[in-house]
Amino acid sequence: GRMFLIKTIKLLLLMRKFLFYYFLSLLVLSSCHSEEDLMIENFESGSFENWTTEGEAFGQAPAQGSLAGEQEVVGFAGKYLANSFHNGDDSRGTLTSKPFRIERDFINFLIGGGTSSDTYIELLIGEQSIYKTHSPVESETLQLMSWDVKAYRNQQAVLRIADNQRGSWGHILIDAIEQSNQYKSNLMENYTLTYDISQKYLLLPIEDNAPETKVQLLVDGKQVGVPMDIRLAKTHIQYWLPIPVAHYQGKKVSLIFSQAKKGDIGISQIKTSDVFDYTYNETYRPSFHFSPEYGWMNDPNGMVYHNGEYHLFYQYNPFGARWGNMHWGHAISEDLVHWNHLPVAISPDGLGAIFSGSAVVDKDNTAGFGKNAIIAFYTSAGEQQAQSIAYSLDNGRTFTKYTHNPVIANPNIQDFRDPKVFWYAPEKKWIMSLATSQTITFYASKNLKQWEKLSEFGENIGAHTGVWECPDLFPLSYKGETKWILFVSINPGGPNGGNATQYFIGNFDGTTFTPDPLPYPLWIDYGRDNYAGVTWNNIPESDGRRIFLGWMNNWGYGNMVPTQNFRSAMTLPRELRLADNGEHLVVASFPVKEIGEEKDYKAIIMNKLSSDTFPISTDFYNNGYVISFTVKLDGLKGFRFALQNGKGEKIMYHFDTEEKTFIVDRSKSGLTDFSSNFAEPLIKAPLTPKDHYTIHLWVDKASTEAFINGGEVVQTNIVFPTEPYNQLWFDLRGNATVSVENITLYKIKN
Numbered sequence: 001g002r003m004f005l006i007k008t009i010k011l012l013l014l015m016r017k018f019l020f021y022y023f024l025s026l027l028v029l030s031s032c033h034s035e036e037d038l039m040i041e042n043f044e045s046g047s048f049e050n051w052t053t054e055g056e057a058f059g060q061a062p063a064q065g066s067l068a069g070e071q072e073v074v075g076f077a078g079k080y081l082a083n084s085f086h087n088g089d090d091s092r093g094t095l096t097s098k099p100f101r102i103e104r105d106f107i108n109f110l111i112g113g114g115t116s117s118d119t120y121i122e123l124l125i126g127e128q129s130i131y132k133t134h135s136p137v138e139s140e141t142l143q144l145m146s147w148d149v150k151a152y153r154n155q156q157a158v159l160r161i162a163d164n165q166r167g168s169w170g171h172i173l174i175d176a177i178e179q180s181n182q183y184k185s186n187l188m189e190n191y192t193l194t195y196d197i198s199q200k201y202l203l204l205p206i207e208d209n210a211p212e213t214k215v216q217l218l219v220d221g222k223q224v225g226v227p228m229d230i231r232l233a234k235t236h237i238q239y240w241l242p243i244p245v246a247h248y249q250g251k252k253v254s255l256i257f258s259q260a261k262k263g264d265i266g267i268s269q270i271k272t273s274d275v276f277d278y279t280y281n282e283t284y285r286p287s288f289h290f291s292p293e294y295g296w297m298n299d300p301n302g303m304v305y306h307n308g309e310y311h312l313f314y315q316y317n318p319f320g321a322r323w324g325n326m327h328w329g330h331a332i333s334e335d336l337v338h339w340n341h342l343p344v345a346i347s348p349d350g351l352g353a354i355f356s357g358s359a360v361v362d363k364d365n366t367a368g369f370g371k372n373a374i375i376a377f378y379t380s381a382g383e384q385q386a387q388s389i390a391y392s393l394d395n396g397r398t399f400t401k402y403t404h405n406p407v408i409a410n411p412n413i414q415d416f417r418d419p420k421v422f423w424y425a426p427e428k429k430w431i432m433s434l435a436t437s438q439t440i441t442f443y444a445s446k447n448l449k450q451w452e453k454l455s456e457f458g459e460n461i462g463a464h465t466g467v468w469e470c471p472d473l474f475p476l477s478y479k480g481e482t483k484w485i486l487f488v489s490i491n492p493g494g495p496n497g498g499n500a501t502q503y504f505i506g507n508f509d510g511t512t513f514t515p516d517p518l519p520y521p522l523w524i525d526y527g528r529d530n531y532a533g534v535t536w537n538n539i540p541e542s543d544g545r546r547i548f549l550g551w552m553n554n555w556g557y558g559n560m561v562p563t564q565n566f567r568s569a570m571t572l573p574r575e576l577r578l579a580d581n582g583e584h585l586v587v588a589s590f591p592v593k594e595i596g597e598e599k600d601y602k603a604i605i606m607n608k609l610s611s612d613t614f615p616i617s618t619d620f621y622n623n624g625y626v627i628s629f630t631v632k633l634d635g636l637k638g639f640r641f642a643l644q645n646g647k648g649e650k651i652m653y654h655f656d657t658e659e660k661t662f663i664v665d666r667s668k669s670g671l672t673d674f675s676s677n678f679a680e681p682l683i684k685a686p687l688t689p690k691d692h693y694t695i696h697l698w699v700d701k702a703s704t705e706a707f708i709n710g711g712e713v714v715q716t717n718i719v720f721p722t723e724p725y726n727q728l729w730f731d732l733r734g735n736a737t738v739s740v741e742n743i744t745l746y747k748i749k750n
């Protein structure tokens with residue numbers, strides 16, 4: 001018995017050793033991936049011998065890098081890859097592999113090209129598509145991606161590489177497809193981060209040049225809104241994006257990133273915070289122009305006066321300082337000078353982003369949403385553009401979208417947007433002006449929900465070298481007579497490159513707009529930075545003004561201007577009037593009286609300029625100012641002046657009565673190289689020769705607005721001086737007879 005026991009113990013001890021080594025070797029074997037990687041295809045044979053080819057896109061054989069007309073292809077392995085750019089983007093075709101057995105846990109491959117769902121690599125088992133993957137970004141640089149195929153071990157599979165896409169980025173690049181027990185890609189799809197919310201903000205690191213990632217917000221597992229495109233930082237944190245989550249206290253907020261890369265700082269550095277500093281103290285934050293607290297802004301929208309408040313909605317990206325994710329931002333003012341920021345008014349939904357539009361006050365409850373409801377009209381910009389409405393019963397503080405949106409479906413016109421609605425009293429109906437590609441279409445409605453097409457305007461008249469956008473139709477009276485004005489913004493095709501707003505003067509009979517014969521195109525502003533402007537609805541009759549405001553930027557460079565946490569400001573609100581410029585009627589515009597009224601801040605008046613410079617202290621620059629003066633020509637052919645600083649940075653103004661032009665030159669105005677479109681051409685406006693001109697210049701941190709003779713000619717141009725302009729300089733050399741009189745300078749704020 002005892003002997004037996006000893007023997008058993010010895011045996012067990014022996015076995016223990018054996019078992020130990022047995023398990024150890026198993027462990028080592030599996031963790032070292034003793035199964036070697038298996039190359040499925042690296043195209044290094046220089047032929048498609050293992051593939052069936054269809055179509056012409058992949059050519060007869062693998063490519064050696066780029067093909068004719070293609071940007072440099074990089075990041076492939078060895079000498080060859082599959083490249084479907086044969087005959088350019090338009091060619092189509094497929095490569096289908098021979099069947100192979102899945103013998104490892106993962107398939108890794110290199111992929112590049114377009115992001116269309118029609119350019120992909122697909123794994124098929126029998127008839128079933130297991131994975132179908134396109135390049136994560138549009139790029140000629142191949143990236144490593146991986147599929148988890150554990151579940152399909154030992155099954156027969158086939159690979160298909162397809163290019164069924166024509167046009168821009170209609171090609172795919174594939175190389176080094178291997179089987180492996182290692183998931184080698186550092187790209188993750190639908191990566192999710194969840195936070196228990198006890199603070200007010202989630203702060204996301206942003207870099208403007210990083211590609212956009214789709215991010216979906218969830219609260220307690222439920223989707224909130226639609227995915228947003230966010231430029232999460234890749235190489236450095238340029239600024240922070242605040243996502244307000246205060247109202248989700250105690251809940252779980254998740255962010256799902258459609259694509260993420262291991263190690264991306266835009267994801268690993270996300271933090272929660274109770275504070276977000278909206279003040280920034282940015283060099284180019286305007287002191288008296290409206291700008292968003294944070295994020296990107298373009299067109300003014302939904303401008304309406306109601307219950308003592310001017311509402312300004314605007315095209316807004318709250319998720320970054322470049323264009324994207326269009327929402328309606330919102331601000332209100334009682335005096336058109338001081339603005340209060342309010343929360344976002346309308347957010348994207350399943351019908352698309354919220355593009356430009358207008359708002360009315362429904363005094364007679366024609367729509368049935370309630371008496372005096374503010375009703376907003378906007379373009380739902382999904383795959384196609386259509387017109388939608390939303391209403392507010394609380395002075396614009398919250399909006400409810402109409403459940404039967406859109407109210408005007410897309411009739412197969414690509415650019416079909418920017419509804420501007422007003423009440424046409426003579427026929428007790430609402431009129432909508434809508435940009436419809438190269439024309440403006442007018443619609444009518446009794447209830448704001450059903451719209452009927454009235455007429456179309458614009459063929460063979462005005463400027464047409466770009467898309468027509470943001471119309472506005474309204475009356476102005478001239479010497480007791482009512483004229484109708486139609487504003488049409490165009491991009492590109494403005495008089496000085498990029499975008500601008502043209503107008504027509506004529507008659508509107510409730511159905512048709514008929515233009516007067518005038519030398520079209522005519523422009524509301526010849527400067528480069530006044531776009532998509534329209535006028536306020538519902539200004540009280542006792543006031544009687546027609547007040548306009550535009551986006552003070554240009555699509556030619558708007559996304560690149562050297563501000564950081566926000567981009568763009570609006571022009572000053574301007575009163576419109578009809579004026580005779582000496583040759584014909586023009587729509588003149590001039591800042592509303594409220595902006596010049598703060599006379600307390602008036603500082604300097606000089607009857608006549610005696611030397612060639614007039615000093616402007618930093619205090620003026622910092623608070624914004626307006627300077628005005630009258631220049632008498634006394635037979636001279638022109639004159640020049642400039643705003644300038646000690647560094648030689650200046651914006652130059654040149655009046656040439658012989659050439660009949662008023663030219664602005666900002667090529668040396670400060671920072672100009674952020675875009676090649678910014679400084680280049682001389683900015684020209686037509687000028688009627690006169691013996692004297694009155695000039696008003698409103699100057700803010702990053703903008704200049706010049707009004708000649710009360711706004712008969714206007715030039716708005718943004719500038720980015722690296723030091724304040726501290727003098728107004730007049731070119732008096734040889735022009736002894738030019739006299740500059742009545743110089744007035746006053747601060748806008750104190």
Ligand code: FRU
Pocket residue numbers: 298299315326355356357379417418469470532
């Ligand atoms: C004009 C515009 C509009 C459009 C909006 C989108 O600047 O292109 O036509 O509604 O911007 O943000």
